[in-house]
Amino acid sequence: MVKVRKGYVDAPTGQVHYREAGEGIPLLLLHQSPHSSLMFTAAFEPLAERGIRAIAMDTPGFGMSDVPEPRPTIDTYASVIPSLLDALGIDACAVLGHHTGASIAIAFALAHPERIRGLILNSPPVYDEARTAERLARAERGPRPIAEDGSHLLRAWNSRLRATPGWTNLKAIHRSVVDTLYNGDTAWYGHLAVYEWPTLEKFKQLTVPALILTNTGDEVYPWAQLAHRLRPDFEYVELEGGTHDIVDEQPENWATVVAAYARRMAGVSDRPPAAV
Numbered sequence: 001m002v003k004v005r006k007g008y009v010d011a012p013t014g015q016v017h018y019r020e021a022g023e024g025i026p027l028l029l030l031h032q033s034p035h036s037s038l039m040f041t042a043a044f045e046p047l048a049e050r051g052i053r054a055i056a057m058d059t060p061g062f063g064m065s066d067v068p069e070p071r072p073t074i075d076t077y078a079s080v081i082p083s084l085l086d087a088l089g090i091d092a093c094a095v096l097g098h099h100t101g102a103s104i105a106i107a108f109a110l111a112h113p114e115r116i117r118g119l120i121l122n123s124p125p126v127y128d129e130a131r132t133a134e135r136l137a138r139a140e141r142g143p144r145p146i147a148e149d150g151s152h153l154l155r156a157w158n159s160r161l162r163a164t165p166g167w168t169n170l171k172a173i174h175r176s177v178v179d180t181l182y183n184g185d186t187a188w189y190g191h192l193a194v195y196e197w198p199t200l201e202k203f204k205q206l207t208v209p210a211l212i213l214t215n216t217g218d219e220v221y222p223w224a225q226l227a228h229r230l231r232p233d234f235e236y237v238e239l240e241g242g243t244h245d246i247v248d249e250q251p252e253n254w255a256t257v258v259a260a261y262a263r264r265m266a267g268v269s270d271r272p273p274a275a276v
Contacts, residue, residue, distance in 0.1 A: 002048040004041075009087040011080035014066025018084060020055040022048030025266045026093035027258070028081070029056040030101030032244065033190025034180045036063030039098070039172075042248045046255035052262055055093075057084055059104065059190065063179070067186050074100075074197040078107035085115060094262040096120035096213075099220060099244065100194045107197070109208050118265030119210040120258060121234075123220035123244070126200040126227045135195045143185035156181060164243050166217050172248035203227060211261045213254075215239040215246045235261070 002022055008015045019037045021044035031039045037056035047054045058065040059077050068076055081104075085093065092115045097105030102124035109116045127135065146152050160177050167173055180187050212234050214224035221238075228236045237257050242249045 002045050004044060008064075009084050011060070011083040013060040013068040013072065013076065013080055016060060016066070016080050016084055017058040017064035018055055019044075020053060020088075021045075022051075022053045024051040024053050025262055025268060026053045026055060026088075026090050027262045028085070028093055028095045029054055030095065030097040030104050031056065031059060031062070032099035032101055033059070033194065034062060034183050034187040035176055036179050036182075038063070038175055038179065040247055042251040043255045043258075046252050047259055050255060050259035050263070051268070052255075052259050055084075055088065055090075057081070059101070061186050061189050062183055067189075071186075071189055072193060074103045074107050074193050074199075075111075077104045077193065078111060081108050082112060082115070091115065092117045094118040094120065094265050096122055096258060097124070098122040098247070099125055100190050103194045103197055103199045103202075106199065106202050106206060109206055109210075110202060113208050116208040118261060119206070119208050120261060121203075121210055121212050121224075121227065122246075123214045123218045123224050124199065124203060124212065124227050125194055125220055126203050126223050126230070127195075128200065128226075131223075132195060136192075139192045139195055140188035141192065142188065144187075153181070164245065165219075166241075166243050167245065168243075169245055169248045172245040176245075204230060206231070209234075209265065211235040211237065211257075213237050213239075213257060215242040215250070217242045218244050218246065220244070 004021045006019050029040045037058045040056040061067040094117050095105045102121045109119050156177050212227050
C-alpha cells in the first residue's frame with residue numbers, strides 16, 4: 001500500500017495542509033466544496049502505480065488548512081498554490097480541479113500559466129447566468145444551527161443524500177458529512193465563492209493545454225459538455241455513470257485517465273509503469 005505523507009506550508013492565508021503519495025510526475029489535486037483533500041484518498045494508490053506523485057491540498061478553510069479572513073474568493077484560494085509548490089520544490093506541474101477545485105485551477109492557470117503542465121478540469125462549473133443566479137439564490141450564507149438533541153447531524157446526512165442522486169458509496173457520503181461538520185461555521189465559504197466567481201468567462205480565457213474530464217452521472221455533466229463545445233481545442237473524456245463522488249466510485253478508471261494525461265503533458269509515455 002502506498003504511503004501517504006502529510007505536511008503544512010505557510011501561505012498568504014495562513015497554514016495550508018496537504019497530503020501526498022507516490023513518486024514521479026507531480027500532480028496537484030484540488031477538491032470540491034465542502035470537502036477536503038481526503039476526497040482523493042481512493043485514487044492515491046492507482047495514481048502511484050502509474051508513476052504519479054499526487055499532492056492533494058486542503059483548500060484554505062477546509063480540512064486542516066487555516067480559515068482565511070475576510071471571506072475568501074476563488075482568487076484567494078488560488079493565491080496559496082505558489083507557496084505550496086515552492087515548498088515542495090515544484091516549478092511546474094499538472095493541476096486537476098474538481099468542481100470548486102476546477103474554478104480554483106482556472107484562476108491559478110490564468111495567474112501563473114508558466115507553472116501549468118496541463119490542466120485537468122474535472123466537471124468544471126461553467127454555469128451560465130441563469131444557473132449562477134439560481135445557485136446564488138439557494139446558497140448558504142452562514143453556519144448551520146446546532147441542535148441540542150443532535151438532530152442537526154441527521155439533517156446534514158439527509159442533505160448529503162439528497163444532493164447525490166444515484167449514490168452508491170456510503171463511505172464517500174459519510175466522509176463528506178464529517179468534512180462538512182468539521183469545517184463548521186465557515187463550510188459555506190467554498191460554494192458561495194464559486195457561485196460569485198465568473199468561471200465561464202475565465203474558462204474562455206485559458207491559454208494552457210487542458211483536459212475536460214467528467215462522468216455522465218455528475219450533476220455538473222451538462223456544463224462539462226458546454227465547456228467541451230466552447231473549447232473544442234481542449235481534450236475531452238467522459239466516464240460512464242457515477243456521481244460527484246466519482247473518485248471513490250471509479251478510482252481505477254479515473255486514475256487511468258488522469259495519470260495518462262499528466263504523463264503526456266510531462267513528456268513521458270502514458271504507458272503505466274510497473275506497480276510500486
